[in-house]
Amino acid sequence: MRSPRPAGMTLAETLISAAILSILGLILLRIYTVSHQAYSHGTGQIALQQRARFLTEQITPLLSAAAPPHDGAKALFSPNSASLVFYVPDKNFQPRNPHYIRVGIYHNDIDQTVWLENSATPPSNQEEMFRSRELAREIYDLRIGLPTENTVRVTVEVRGLTRTAGGDQAEQSYLLENLLQIPYYSKN
Amino acid sequence: MKLRQGRRGSILLLSIFFLFTLFFLAMALLQLLPVELNAARWARMNHEASYAADAGITDTITWLEEVLAGKQGRLSDLTEDLERRDSFGDWTWFVKVEPDQQTRQNNPVRVFRLTSVASLDGRPHRRIVADVRQDSFAHYLTFIGASDNRAYWRLNRDSKLEGPMHVNGVASIAYDNDWFNTGVPFFEGTYTASGFHVPSGKPEGFGDGVRYRTTTGFDNSDTPYNEDGVPIPERYDRIFTRGREALKTGVREREMPETSRNLAKEAWGETPLPLDQGVHLDTSPGQANKKGILIQGDVESMELSVVQGNSVMTVVQGTGEAEQETRVTILSESGMTLPAGSEVNGAVLPREMDLETGNTVVQKPDAGGRKVFTVAPGVTNGLVYCTGSIQGLQGQNKGRRTIAVDVENHKEIVISGDLTRQDTPVGEKPAGTDDLLGLLGMNIRIGNSVERDLNKPLQLYCSVFAGRKNRDGKYEGSFLVDDLESSGVGKFIIYGSVVRAQDSPWLMSWVNSGGAYVGSTGFVANMKYDDAAAANPPPFFPTMPTLRVLSWKEEPYR
Numbered sequence: 213m214r215s216p217r218p219a220g221m222t223l224a225e226t227l228i229s230a231a232i233l234s235i236l237g238l239i240l241l242r243i244y245t246v247s248h249q250a251y252s253h254g255t256g257q258i259a260l261q262q263r264a265r266f267l268t269e270q271i272t273p274l275l276s277a278a279a280p281p282h283d284g285a286k287a288l289f290s291p292n293s294a295s296l297v298f299y300v301p302d303k304n305f306q307p308r309n310p311h312y313i314r315v316g317i318y319h320n321d322i323d324q325t326v327w328l329e330n331s332a333t334p335p336s337n338q339e340e341m342f343r344s345r346e347l348a349r350e351i352y353d354l355r356i357g358l359p360t361e362n363t364v365r366v367t368v369e370v371r372g373l374t375r376t377a378g379g380d381q382a383e384q385s386y387l388l389e390n391l392l393q394i395p396y397y398s399k400n
Numbered sequence: 401m402k403l404r405q406g407r408r409g410s411i412l413l414l415s416i417f418f419l420f421t422l423f424f425l426a427m428a429l430l431q432l433l434p435v436e437l438n439a440a441r442w443a444r445m446n447h448e449a450s451y452a453a454d455a456g457i458t459d460t461i462t463w464l465e466e467v468l469a470g471k472q473g474r475l476s477d478l479t480e481d482l483e484r485r486d487s488f489g490d491w492t493w494f495v496k497v498e499p500d501q502q503t504r505q506n507n508p509v510r511v512f513r514l515t516s517v518a519s520l521d522g523r524p525h526r527r528i529v530a531d532v533r534q535d536s537f538a539h540y541l542t543f544i545g546a547s548d549n550r551a552y553w554r555l556n557r558d559s560k561l562e563g564p565m566h567v568n569g570v571a572s573i574a575y576d577n578d579w580f581n582t583g584v585p586f587f588e589g590t591y592t593a594s595g596f597h598v599p600s601g602k603p604e605g606f607g608d609g610v611r612y613r614t615t616t617g618f619d620n621s622d623t624p625y626n627e628d629g630v631p632i633p634e635r636y637d638r639i640f641t642r643g644r645e646a647l648k649t650g651v652r653e654r655e656m657p658e659t660s661r662n663l664a665k666e667a668w669g670e671t672p673l674p675l676d677q678g679v680h681l682d683t684s685p686g687q688a689n690k691k692g693i694l695i696q697g698d699v700e701s702m703e704l705s706v707v708q709g710n711s712v713m714t715v716v717q718g719t720g721e722a723e724q725e726t727r728v729t730i731l732s733e734s735g736m737t738l739p740a741g742s743e744v745n746g747a748v749l750p751r752e753m754d755l756e757t758g759n760t761v762v763q764k765p766d767a768g769g770r771k772v773f774t775v776a777p778g779v780t781n782g783l784v785y786c787t788g789s790i791q792g793l794q795g796q797n798k799g800r801r802t803i804a805v806d807v808e809n810h811k812e813i814v815i816s817g818d819l820t821r822q823d824t825p826v827g828e829k830p831a832g833t834d835d836l837l838g839l840l841g842m843n844i845r846i847g848n849s850v851e852r853d854l855n856k857p858l859q860l861y862c863s864v865f866a867g868r869k870n871r872d873g874k875y876e877g878s879f880l881v882d883d884l885e886s887s888g889v890g891k892f893i894i895y896g897s898v899v900r901a902q903d904s905p906w907l908m909s910w911v912n913s914g915g916a917y918v919g920s921t922g923f924v925a926n927m928k929y930d931d932a933a934a935a936n937p938p939p940f941f942p943t944m945p946t947l948r949v950l951s952w953k954e955e956p957y958r
Contacts, residue, residue, distance in 0.1 A: 229410065243421060244421060247421075277951065277953050283564045283929075284563060307500065308509070308533070309935060399461070
């Protein structure tokens, strides 16, 4: 007569189960950590991307209005890699007697802001779209290049901190590059 | 069935753990994805909207240019507001075309405001507002209807070409041997040419389309591009202020009009021109502002002047006993009193007659001992059209004016002295467009009566349009110097455009049998660009069927 199977687990079974569960737990913890990091990184990237996109969406319509003040002149020039000067139609633009005013976009690397500066004075002479103002904040770097006289390359770099799974903070950056063709040149 | 015993809930625990982990991952994805998707969708929609609105503007400009070229539609339709629309895919664009006030009044330089709105499923998303202006030949500082294969533009260290230049045909440029080391940019504006030159032995499209030569002859190593045809930027920078970007070859030909007879209609209207020699003015109420001044027959001399603030034009026709002097006064600043007993519009005045500003007075040669006047209420549209040639023109101009002669009959204008402007001191660049002068003829000539003295340059404040493209497609007529080979060197300074059908020299350099330079004859030219006149040219100065975008504003539709 066979003896009845003892109830419960043997020590070996318990140890093996505990080991398997520990390994599974570790794998799951790793998955969780990676997921959390990916989530934090992803949300951080999205926030940075939105900040960079916001600036390029502010700049693009401004640059698309650029036109040379007269034939033989350039519509835009870049005094240095962090600023751009260009001409736009003045507030009361008269096509039969056209006047253009000088505006500039520059990056202040001390407080990490980007500004639009309009040369028309007093400010009431500045058209709403082109009035002097702060365009964006928390912009780590703005680089402006002119590959040709009718295209502008705008590179925006933004940086931010994200919290890791361990509670530490890590810096991440996002680089957005836009190449814009000035309609004045493509149409004329 | 035997129940399995001794199994505890470890599977359940594991399942719950996995479920929670997956739940958190899904939550994270759920939060990430919509934000990312929305951002991507928004960016894509903005781009599509921008392209759709842009398509509306481009399509409308093309259509307007076809109407201006007479290929479709009617020009008269362009004096009213218009609407155009089209769709592609889910997007539609709607363009409103608004002519400006002067276009509504049939100004030949037409200006429109185009507002293009891009919509998706009927919902507007983006708007572009663009101002476009019809191109005028006054846009060019210098224009040549047909390039001459023998002629080169010689880069000069002492002068510059301040404005745009266009050549129908191949552009030809000559320079000193060491120009790329020591030269300074000669062309400050754009240089466009409809032709494209390929150096011999090179494949189609090689180089930049310009025919170059140096003082000692053509040499491939002396072009602003290397032997592979790759531009050398620093060399272009020594030719053009804006470098390689300023040069465009292979552009479309800019055709000069065949006739100026359309201007006779602008000066006199649709009715047949009066046949008797003299100065004619439509005295019908309301017509003197819409029409110009018509001169029938050849003019021996025409003197422009300003008297008491009013513009005066003194016209002499005939010679000897047949000489007749007519004086046209446009009362813009001060009035005039006509004496009793004089004849005004066919009636004899019983007493003095005071005329206020806003009238035009033509004083004709006395008849029967009486002064004879024609008075019209209005200050004319600025056009003076002469069916004959004008053998001597000089003086000071006031008001926006174009003096045109019959190009089809090869009539000419001879400049006999300075042509200055009331609003600009001599020697200074014009600041406005109030006193613009345009000249239009088959040939515009600097007459042999003009003194040739380099220290006393001939001052020409005017835009010149000389010549035409005839029915056979040949360009004829030019801006010339009379007796070019006669001794003496003069200088002319012109503030405005020089548009001419044929290239023609103004200065001749002479060499002896040994090839040594022995002197020059003719005129040294100094052309100054008047950008105000380019934007707002003299009245009825010829235009082109093309539009230029002057402003561009793109914004989200609100």
